[in-house]
Amino acid sequence: MTTAAPRPPAAEGYEPRRAYRRTGDRWLGGVAAGLAEHLGLPTRVVRVLFVVGGVLGGFGVLLYAGLWLALPVARPEDEPAGLAAARRQGKRPDATGSWVDSGFVVALVVLAVGVALFLQVLTGWGLGWWPALIALGGVALLWRQADEAEQERMAGRGRLGTVRALVGQGGTAAFARVGVGVVLLVLALLVFAVRSGDLSVARDMVLTAVLAGAGLAFVLAPWILRLARDLSSERAERIRSQERADVAAHLHDSVLQTLALIQKHAGDERAVATLARSQERDLRAWLFDDAVPDGGTIAGELRRAAAEIEDAHAVPVEIVVVGDRPFDERSRPLVLAAREAMANAAKHAGAPRVDVYAEITDAQAEIFVRDRGVGFDPDAMAEDRLGVRRSIIDRMGRHGGRAVVRSAPGEGTEIRLQMPLTATDQQERP
Amino acid sequence: MSTTPSSERADQPGRRRVVLVDDHAMFRAGVRAELGDAVEVVAEAGDADEAVAAIGRHQPDVVLLDVHLPGGGGGEVMRRLAGAGPAGSPDTRFLALSVSDAAEDVIGTIRAGARGYVTKTITGPELVDAIGRVAEGDAVFSPRLAGFVLDAFAGTIEVAQVDEDLDRLTEREREVMRLIARGYAYKEVASELFISVKTVETHVSSVLRKLQLSSRHELTRWASDRRLL
Numbered sequence: 001m002t003t004a005a006p007r008p009p010a011a012e013g014y015e016p017r018r019a020y021r022r023t024g025d026r027w028l029g030g031v032a033a034g035l036a037e038h039l040g041l042p043t044r045v046v047r048v049l050f051v052v053g054g055v056l057g058g059f060g061v062l063l064y065a066g067l068w069l070a071l072p073v074a075r076p077e078d079e080p081a082g083l084a085a086a087r088r089q090g091k092r093p094d095a096t097g098s099w100v101d102s103g104f105v106v107a108l109v110v111l112a113v114g115v116a117l118f119l120q121v122l123t124g125w126g127l128g129w130w131p132a133l134i135a136l137g138g139v140a141l142l143w144r145q146a147d148e149a150e151q152e153r154m155a156g157r158g159r160l161g162t163v164r165a166l167v168g169q170g171g172t173a174a175f176a177r178v179g180v181g182v183v184l185l186v187l188a189l190l191v192f193a194v195r196s197g198d199l200s201v202a203r204d205m206v207l208t209a210v211l212a213g214a215g216l217a218f219v220l221a222p223w224i225l226r227l228a229r230d231l232s233s234e235r236a237e238r239i240r241s242q243e244r245a246d247v248a249a250h251l252h253d254s255v256l257q258t259l260a261l262i263q264k265h266a267g268d269e270r271a272v273a274t275l276a277r278s279q280e281r282d283l284r285a286w287l288f289d290d291a292v293p294d295g296g297t298i299a300g301e302l303r304r305a306a307a308e309i310e311d312a313h314a315v316p317v318e319i320v321v322v323g324d325r326p327f328d329e330r331s332r333p334l335v336l337a338a339r340e341a342m343a344n345a346a347k348h349a350g351a352p353r354v355d356v357y358a359e360i361t362d363a364q365a366e367i368f369v370r371d372r373g374v375g376f377d378p379d380a381m382a383e384d385r386l387g388v389r390r391s392i393i394d395r396m397g398r399h400g401g402r403a404v405v406r407s408a409p410g411e412g413t414e415i416r417l418q419m420p421l422t423a424t425d426q427q428e429r430p
Numbered sequence: 431m432s433t434t435p436s437s438e439r440a441d442q443p444g445r446r447r448v449v450l451v452d453d454h455a456m457f458r459a460g461v462r463a464e465l466g467d468a469v470e471v472v473a474e475a476g477d478a479d480e481a482v483a484a485i486g487r488h489q490p491d492v493v494l495l496d497v498h499l500p501g502g503g504g505g506e507v508m509r510r511l512a513g514a515g516p517a518g519s520p521d522t523r524f525l526a527l528s529v530s531d532a533a534e535d536v537i538g539t540i541r542a543g544a545r546g547y548v549t550k551t552i553t554g555p556e557l558v559d560a561i562g563r564v565a566e567g568d569a570v571f572s573p574r575l576a577g578f579v580l581d582a583f584a585g586t587i588e589v590a591q592v593d594e595d596l597d598r599l600t601e602r603e604r605e606v607m608r609l610i611a612r613g614y615a616y617k618e619v620a621s622e623l624f625i626s627v628k629t630v631e632t633h634v635s636s637v638l639r640k641l642q643l644s645s646r647h648e649l650t651r652w653a654s655d656r657r658l659l
Contacts, residue, residue, distance in 0.1 A: 318574070322611070
């Protein structure tokens with residue numbers, strides 16, 4: 001915060017150097033930080049200059065306010081696509097510390113009050129400065145909030161509504177800022193009115209202000225509307241570019257990492273195939289699956305189990321699911337048995353791949369796990385083959401389902417699992 | 431599937447003539463290498479325009495067609511050739527070979543007239559077999575594609591009782607599709623259901639026909655169920 005941000009120099013040539021406000025590194029409006037960067041000075045020096053200028057006759061405050069109004073906010077898109085996407089997704093921390101922020105505002109308010117009191121004692125001007133000071137505080141708070149909202153809009157979080165435009169997503173703090181700002185403004189008017197001893201003056205003033213505001217809005221409406229339209233088209237453009245950035249981020253997280261790993265393991269054919277396969281699965285899910293594989297459904301759990309088996313044993317598991325329903329206690333043994341069957345096929349069959357087909361209807365769920373491997377004779381299955389007997393057949397039996405193993409040496413193996421599911425429905429409905 | 435190499439097919443009239451359409455030259459080279467001598471790759475094309483020209487010129491038995499192509503995609507190629515009438519290529523069959531198995535791509539391609547749809551993870555021998563099957567006018571379904579079909583028709587079962595549409599899958603067709611979805615080869619489906627391979631292929635073809643030509647009403651419903659509209 002104390003040093004100017006080490007930004008790369010802009011492109012050479014006739015490109016005019018523009019000053020921006022740095023809302024990422026700000027105490028009040030980011031004016032000082034932006035100016036410091038523009039002038040090549042340390043931020044702290046600029047801040048001190050502003051404060052000195054503010055104490056000496058208020059010039060600093062006026063300059064600060066003027067620049068706050070005039071300078072555009074630096075756009076966060078100056079970052080590389082992947083980093084910007086990471087920031088949007090909350091993977092990178094924001095630089096702002098909120099406590100520093102509010103501390104400075106409090107200090108500024110206290111200082112302002114002190115200066116006012118000092119002037120009062122010194123010159124005996126009485127309450128003359130109070131309404132102006134309070135109003136200034138209110139306006140500063142409102143601007144501060146407007147910055148916050150603008151910054152969020154720039155970062156493209158969420159949709160832009162009327163309320164959002166006002167308070168952004170700041171929650172309590174944002175509402176508090178807007179509320180306190182408005183209260184301060186009203187307070188300033190009241191103090192002014194009380195001091196002048198006539199409430200009707202205050203009423204007239206409010207009325208005048210409202211009428212003038214309405215008149216201005218009426219006259220400026222076409223320009224404001226056009227501005228809003230431009231803004232929304234620009235927003236659409238930005239959303240598109242952000243989508244590109246998200247793609248870039250995903251490619252970075254997944255494809256680039258995997259390719260690096262593949263280069264390291266270039267000699268190990270099996271490892272390369274496993275990596276490529278897991279990457280394919282990941283990208284396929286990202287590109288083509290509209291359902292989020294959160295595991296809340298039978299299909300999701302099955303896919304996850306298949307992915308784990310695939311990674312653990314380096315055998316592709318092709319899974320096809322027809323129908324779906326929420327994953328519950330009743331379907332858990334079914335999925336576990338299917339998982340065991342897949343693991344067996346991957347481990348013992350020596351097959352190039354495992355086919356899994358699941359059909360889930362309202363009445364029942366059926367899962368078929370099939371490989372074209374060495375196969376075995378189910379009748380000659382030794383008693384100590386715990387995997388098949390305990391984990392699959394007995395487990396399905398215990399929970400009211402059925403498991404059939406079809407296999408012959410050289411013919412591959414198919415395990416059929418079947419579990420009625422209507423009972424759960426009837427239990428849940430009442 | 432790899433258990434039935436195409437050389438066993440009795441009525442095979444020489445090697446199949448194939449046009450390969452994909453915008454990635456590396457991928458075309460890879461497929462060409464995988465196919466080896468089993469088929470004759472008469473031309474390659476990198477976009478829709480080249481593909482239409484090459485197919486019109488060579489009149490191949492089968493076109494291996496990527497779904498996503500510069501200049502309109504695989505569906506566009508098929509539509510333009512169909513629009514060309516008899517001058518186009520009446521006997522040419524299309525087999526989509528895509529990296530995408532999204533429902534949208536599969537449905538669009540089948541509706542545009544492809545006789546099969548396989549993904550790019552398919553092995554060489556399986557691809558040769560699929561080309562042979564498509565060339566003879568049969569449909570080629572991958573297990574995943576069969577799953578799509580079952581899923582789609584399962585979603586409209588309730589309407590079926592009200593809707594006396596003929597465009598439903600019969601019980602037998604459903605059974606065939608279930609076995610294919612379970613990873614069975616056509617031959618295995620045939621021995622499982624005690625029917626001939628020819629019958630299996632007939633069932634699959636009629637499923638494909640229903641998929642393509644079923645009532646507008648049903649397709650709209652199907653598409654909107656899958657949020658494609």
